[in-house]
Amino acid sequence: MSVFSSGVTDADKRAALRAGLNSSRLQRWPGAFSPLVAKLVADLGFEGVYVSGAALSADLGLPDIGLTTLSEVAARGGAIARATDLPTLIDADTGFGQPMSAARTVAALEDAGLAGCHLEDQVNPKRCGHLDGKEVVPAEEMIQRLTAAVGARRDPNFVICARTDARDVEGLDAAIERARAYVAAGADLIFTEALADPDEFARFRAAVEAPLLANMTEFGKSPLLSAAELHDLGYNAVIYPVTTLRLAMGAVEDGLRQIALDGTQAGVVDRMQHRQRLYELVRYADYNDFDSSLFTYTAGGDSA
Ligand SMILES: C[C@](O)(C(=O)O)[C@H](CC(=O)O)C(=O)O
Ligand SMILES: [Mg+2]
Numbered sequence: 001m002s003v004f005s006s007g008v009t010d011a012d013k014r015a016a017l018r019a020g021l022n023s024s025r026l027q028r029w030p031g032a033f034s035p036l037v038a039k040l041v042a043d044l045g046f047e048g049v050y051v052s053g054a055a056l057s058a059d060l061g062l063p064d065i066g067l068t069t070l071s072e073v074a075a076r077g078g079a080i081a082r083a084t085d086l087p088t089l090i091d092a093d094t095g096f097g098q099p100m101s102a103a104r105t106v107a108a109l110e111d112a113g114l115a116g117c118h119l120e121d122q123v124n125p126k127r128c129g130h131l132d133g134k135e136v137v138p139a140e141e142m143i144q145r146l147t148a149a150v151g152a153r154r155d156p157n158f159v160i161c162a163r164t165d166a167r168d169v170e171g172l173d174a175a176i177e178r179a180r181a182y183v184a185a186g187a188d189l190i191f192t193e194a195l196a197d198p199d200e201f202a203r204f205r206a207a208v209e210a211p212l213l214a215n216m217t218e219f220g221k222s223p224l225l226s227a228a229e230l231h232d233l234g235y236n237a238v239i240y241p242v243t244t245l246r247l248a249m250g251a252v253e254d255g256l257r258q259i260a261l262d263g264t265q266a267g268v269v270d271r272m273q274h275r276q277r278l279y280e281l282v283r284y285a286d287y288n289d290f291d292s293s294l295f296t297y298t299a300g301g302d303s304a
Pocket of ligand 2: 054091093
């Protein structure tokens with residue numbers, strides 16, 4: 001196995017994602033805002049990796065209002081997916097344009113090594129699902145989006161997740177009705193955005209015959225339910241989309257303030273990831289071995 005690639009093929013990652021959704025265990029997918037974070041997510045025993053549109057745009061210094069392009073998202077998502085053996089689900093916003101654009105999006109994300117993506121029923125330009133003032137397209141338009149996306153995938157295991165933002169715009173019953181129509185259009189997984197309380201999660205579960213994904217984003221409209229609570233509610237997957245970015249940025253800000261104050265980082269060194277841990281995550285020793293095997297290579301095939 002090369003140090004430069006995951007030991008698991010894209011097809012096997014997608015099969016693992018499917019198997020996880022069909023299992024009775026809740027699939028926990030923390031957001032990874034970089035390939036290095038994806039390595040940490042895998043090392044700590046989570047089932048999958050999530051790539052958040054909010055985190056990806058924030059990382060570029062942009063608000064999450066649909067400014068990022070398919071090329072940017074596929075490139076960054078691909079770099080993250082390739083850094084781990086885990087399957088990666090990515091946020092594809094509204095599919096980056098018309099229904100045919102959603103089809104192109106799926107092809108590009110498959111090529112980039114992603115295991116699945118979610119498409120939402122918001123209008124363009126989209127908003128964070130937990131902010132007021134968002135709007136949804138008519139259900140028929142979202143069904144076109146989904147039909148195009150489903151038809152575009154070559155690997156039948158690539159997961160197409162349909163997100164409905166309708167709860168906050170049209171009410172819970174309309175959101176559930178949309179979810180059922182999206183399943184009929186071929187969605188493999190339903191993302192129930194911005195639900196208000198556990199009872200709403202339960203009502204979605206009772207009404208929709210497909211795997212369900214919960215969004216446990218902080219400072220939003222939904223309560224922060226635990227993995228055990230979501231499992232008991234019958235949910236199949238949970239994302240912690242912006243959590244790692246918020247944790248990291250909180251720590252970076254605190255550290256920078258301390259340096260500005262003290263004139264040295266000496267007081268915050270014990271809060272840092274140690275050089276050794278970083279090297280472990282990027283498999284420094286394996287690259288060294290690989291390099292020395294090249295360095296000592298001789299044409300006769302002997303190596304010292
Ligand atoms: C899940 C989400 O789409 C994301 O981009 O991560 C966001 C998360 C957030 O802004 O907190 C959303 O819920 O719209
Ligand atoms: Mg998003």
